[in-house]
Amino acid sequence: MTIAEKILAAHSGKDAVSPGEFISAKVDVVLSNDITAPIAIREFKRIGVKNVFDPKKVIMLSDHFVPNKDIHSAEQAKILREFAREQGIVYFEVGQMGIEHVLLPEQGLVVPGDVIIGADSHTCTYGAVGAFATGMGSTDIASAMATGEIWMKVPPTIKFVFHGKAQKWVSGKDFILHTIGDIGVDGALYSAMEFTGPSIDKLSMDGRFTMANMAVEAGAKAGLFRVDKKTEAYLQNRAKRPYTVYEADKDAEYAQVIEYDAASIEPQVAFPHLPSNTKPISQVGNVKIDQSIIGSCTNGRIEDLKIAADILQWQRVNENVRCIIIPGTQEVYLEAMRRGYIEIFIRAGAAVSTPTCGPCLGGHMGVLAEGERSISTTNRNFVGRMGSTKSEVYLSNPAIAAASAILGRIASPDEIKN
Amino acid sequence: MKLKGKVFKYGANVDTDVIIPARYLNVSEPEELANHCMEDIDAEFISKVQPGDIIMGTTNFGCGSSREHAPLAIKTAGVSCVIAKSFARIFMRNSINIGLPLLECEEAVEKTVAGDILEVELASGEIVNSTKNLVFHAKPYPVFMLELVSAGGLVEYTKRKIANEGK
Numbered sequence: 001m002t003i004a005e006k007i008l009a010a011h012s013g014k015d016a017v018s019p020g021e022f023i024s025a026k027v028d029v030v031l032s033n034d035i036t037a038p039i040a041i042r043e044f045k046r047i048g049v050k051n052v053f054d055p056k057k058v059i060m061l062s063d064h065f066v067p068n069k070d071i072h073s074a075e076q077a078k079i080l081r082e083f084a085r086e087q088g089i090v091y092f093e094v095g096q097m098g099i100e101h102v103l104l105p106e107q108g109l110v111v112p113g114d115v116i117i118g119a120d121s122h123t124c125t126y127g128a129v130g131a132f133a134t135g136m137g138s139t140d141i142a143s144a145m146a147t148g149e150i151w152m153k154v155p156p157t158i159k160f161v162f163h164g165k166a167q168k169w170v171s172g173k174d175f176i177l178h179t180i181g182d183i184g185v186d187g188a189l190y191s192a193m194e195f196t197g198p199s200i201d202k203l204s205m206d207g208r209f210t211m212a213n214m215a216v217e218a219g220a221k222a223g224l225f226r227v228d229k230k231t232e233a234y235l236q237n238r239a240k241r242p243y244t245v246y247e248a249d250k251d252a253e254y255a256q257v258i259e260y261d262a263a264s265i266e267p268q269v270a271f272p273h274l275p276s277n278t279k280p281i282s283q284v285g286n287v288k289i290d291q292s293i294i295g296s297c298t299n300g301r302i303e304d305l306k307i308a309a310d311i312l313q314w315q316r317v318n319e320n321v322r323c324i325i326i327p328g329t330q331e332v333y334l335e336a337m338r339r340g341y342i343e344i345f346i347r348a349g350a351a352v353s354t355p356t357c358g359p360c361l362g363g364h365m366g367v368l369a370e371g372e373r374s375i376s377t378t379n380r381n382f383v384g385r386m387g388s389t390k391s392e393v394y395l396s397n398p399a400i401a402a403a404s405a406i407l408g409r410i411a412s413p414d415e416i417k418n
Numbered sequence: 419m420k421l422k423g424k425v426f427k428y429g430a431n432v433d434t435d436v437i438i439p440a441r442y443l444n445v446s447e448p449e450e451l452a453n454h455c456m457e458d459i460d461a462e463f464i465s466k467v468q469p470g471d472i473i474m475g476t477t478n479f480g481c482g483s484s485r486e487h488a489p490l491a492i493k494t495a496g497v498s499c500v501i502a503k504s505f506a507r508i509f510m511r512n513s514i515n516i517g518l519p520l521l522e523c524e525e526a527v528e529k530t531v532a533g534d535i536l537e538v539e540l541a542s543g544e545i546v547n548s549t550k551n552l553v554f555h556a557k558p559y560p561v562f563m564l565e566l567v568s569a570g571g572l573v574e575y576t577k578r579k580i581a582n583e584g585k
Contacts, residue, residue, distance in 0.1 A: 022562040038446045039486055046573050049580065065444055072444035121484040121508055137486035137512035143576040151562065185431055186478035190507050219478060221507055274431060361440040361483070382435040382482060384458040 002157040002254065003224050004192040006246040007132040011115045019156035019255070027057065028114040028131075030144045033100055034062035036119030036137070038079045043142035051087060053148035058089040059109065061097045064357040069364040098329025098355040101125035101213060101297035106329055108238035112227045112245050117141065117150055122297050122379065124220065127212035128205065129235065130227040130245060132192075135216060155221045156255035157192045162199035164263035169413060171307070172207030173299060173377065173397035175199070176214045177268035178260065181278030189219035191255060194248065196226060199262035205234045206303035213298045214379050217275040269375075269410055270395035273383045281400060281412045291374035292323045292405035293386075294398050295353075296360045299377035300328025302335050304398040309341035311402040311413050317349035318408035324366045326353045350405070362387045375404045419540045421498035421519070423470035427532040428459060432475045433482035434509065438491045440483075451487050452494035469496040472536050476502060476527055480509025489513040499538055501545065501556070503527050514563055515572035521545065521556035529554070540567075 001009065005017050012023040030052075032040045037060050044052075052058045060080045065073035084091035090109070097103065101122050104110045112130035116123060119141040126133035136150070144150045160179060175195075180187070193215045200208070208225050215223025225231070227245045235243075266280035294308050305327060317323040325345050327333035333355065336342050345352050359366030360378040368374055368387030373394065376386070381393035394410060403413040436459040438451055445451070456463035456473075473492060479502035480488060489512045492500065499519040513520050519540055526545045530536065534549040543556035559567065569575040 022560065035440075035443045035485060035487075039490075042446070043573055047576050047580070064440075070444060076444060076446070119484055119486075121482065123484075135484040135508050137484055137508060137515060139486060139515040139572045140511060143515075143572050146576055147579065151566075153560075185481060186504065186506070189478065189504065216508075219481065219506060361435070361443075363440055380433075380435070380482060382433045384439055385435050389458045 002192065002248045002252045003130065003194060003226060003246050004132055004157050004222060005154060007113055007115060008152065008154055010113070017154045019154050021154045023152055023154060024149045025115050025152050026149055027117055027144050029057055029059060029110060029116040030141055031059045031100060031116065031118035031120065031123060032138065032141045033064055033120055034066060034073065034076050034080060035064050036141065038076050039138035040119055040141040040145065041079060041083050043139045044145050047142060047146045049146045052089060052145045055088045056090065058087070058145055059104065060084050060089060061092040061100055063097055063099050063355065064361065065363050066356060067094050067354065096330060098332070099297045099300055099357055102300050102328030102332065105129060105209065106331055108235065108240045111235065111239045111241055111243035112231065113243050117144055121216045122213050124215045124223050125209055125213040125297060127215065127222050127224040128208035129231055130225060132222055132224070134221050155190055155192045157194050158188055159194045159196060159254045159257045161197035161257065161259045162262045163197055163259065164199060164261050166199055166262050167266060169267050169397070169399045170265055171397045172203055172210035174265055174268045175262065176211040177270055177275065177278050177395065178265045180214065180218045180276045181268065183218055185217060185274055185276045186219040188215065191220055192222040192224060193218065193220045194224045200225065201228065204303055205230055206301040209301065210298055214275065217379055267397055267400050267412060269400065270381055272381050272392040272394065275379065275381060275395060284410050287394065287410040288373065289321060289375050289404055289409060290372040291366060291368065292321055292401045293359050293366055293374055293376040293378060294401050295326030295328065296357065296378040297328065298379045299398050300326060300332065302332050304377065305332065305336045305341050307398045308402040309344045311399060311416065312348040312350065312406070313344045315348055315406045315416065317405045320408050321405050322366070323350040323405035324353065324359065325350050326358065326365070327355060329355055359386055361385065375401050375410055377401050421470060421538040421540065423472045423498050423536065424468065425472050425474050425530055425532055425534045425536055426460070426463060426467065427474045427530065430476040431478045431481050432459065434480060434485050434488040435482055437480065437488040438485065443485060443487055446487065448490050448494040451491040455491040455495040464495060467495050467497065470498045471496065473497050473500045474502065474527055474530060475500070477504045479505050481506035484508045486512045486516065489516055489518045493518040501526055514566055517571040523554050523556040526554035526556070
């Protein structure tokens with residue numbers, strides 16, 4: 001069996017499962033946010049049970065439209081807060097909260113071998129620690145909050161093997177954008193993606209979170225990594241629960257095995273309006289930008305801010321660009337402060353914000369007007385994603401986003417003169 | 419159950435951001451969401467759609483976010499079902515969970531144009547294009563999903579499950 005199959009078998013009381021099989025899986029974490037929880041709570045009440053199945057396994061936080069951007073979003077956040085108090089579930093208030101998919105791993109709330117469901121499509125991020133984590137809708141979350149179980153169809157697994165040494169400026173973001181560019185936005189539809197190979201072994205945890213995060217952008221149900229020494233080191237002093245590590249069997253059956261030469265992958269830029277519309281940085285041409293966003297559940301971790309700070313130090317953000325930098329959690333924010341990154345950003349002329357999903361989905365903190373363009377380290381560039389339907393979003397890694405903020409056009413850090 | 423309506427046809431990868439833009443996700447009332455259904459891909463949709471009408475896409479319909487607001491907006495706008503060559507998985511779960519029927523049928527998508535009238539028999543998966551006098555057959559639902567659909571969605575299914583377990 002693959003890693004995904006082993007985790008699902010263990011959570012459905014079976015010795016083995018195979019792709020296509022319908023199972024009822026026990027869940028370890030049930031997550032929802034300020035957009036999806038209000039509907040989940042409404043449906044939970046319709047089911048008619050009084051209490052959630054296990055308050056320690058239910059997590060809610062507002063991160064999309066908070067600190068409340070308007071009255072409506074304040075009302076939504078209030079629904080979560082009141083439900084959280086009433087049920088005694090795990091809850092993070094503004095001031096402690098971060099972007100959910102940066103926060104939960106950081107707090108050790110998601111561990112290897114877990115089945116995690118979240119009413120947010122980027123729940124697949126937790127595959128980076130070897131968990132089976134997948135996005136669902138609000139009604140699924142309601143049902144799981146009531147019963148502690150959820151129906152699932154066991155997905156086939158596609159294995160992606162990365163060989164070779166990554167080029168300068170190339171990160172997990174470029175591996176995953178390259179992959180999506182290759183297989184398309186439905187290239188892994190209904191499947192689990194398993195990322196492996198020598199280049200993945202060398203990749204940092206932050207880089208792995210970025211890759212797992214965007215598995216859904218290829219249509220996948222989950223994006224998994226095997227647990228290695230880096231994972232164990234990350235979890236040490238962090239994991240809130242004991243955990244089980246599942247390894248893929250030597251004879252595990254994969255729907256497909258796709259191999260990439262990592263050494264030939266350049267930094268990638270996804271052009272509007274699909275994450276699969278990728279070009280290597282050398283072929284981008286002259287694309288002027290109005291905004292650069294560095295942050296999100298994809299690239300709001302300390303390694304991402306380090307790269308941005310290294311490039312922005314002693315530089316100025318271009319006069320035609322708004323550069324907005326959003327640390328993913330309070331802990332990331334604090335660490336960036338300790339290391340002096342925040343001062344670098346502010347001296348360079350960037351705006352730094354408290355954690356929020358904000359601009360990624362055109363919520364607040366960087367909404368685009370008609371005709372405007374943003375380079376962004378986020379995960380989606382659909383029509384209207386960041387604001388006006390006549391605006392454009394280009395996806396990249398933090399190095400490209402920082403260099404572009406300085407030069408006023410999409411560019412590689414290699415173009416910056418010191 | 420027989421559904422009948424006029425087809426609104428779109429292309430590949432119709433994402434949840436165009437089905438219901440995030441700027442409207444600060445509310446969760448179905449009627450308010452329905453007022454902005456398909457706004458960013460077809461601004462006239464909501465003024466033209468009639469109860470029973472059918473949305474058609476090609477591949478990967480409903481890709482993107484997990485927002486249940488998307489199928490909820492479509493259902494509340496009066497759409498009777500969505501037909502596509504393939505659906506994104508979270509959108510598919512959400513639709514089945516809330517009782518918006520989805521049908522996968524490549525041939526129907528290839529041979530139907532916007533404005534055609536379709537009649538759909540959910541139980542058999544038969545799709546009749548009465549404008550062109552053609553008959554298609556959608557991929558049947560797996561048995562488990564049929565159970566969910568016939569229970570009336572996931573909330574009802576969960577209620578029954580809890581009752582059966584005697585909790």
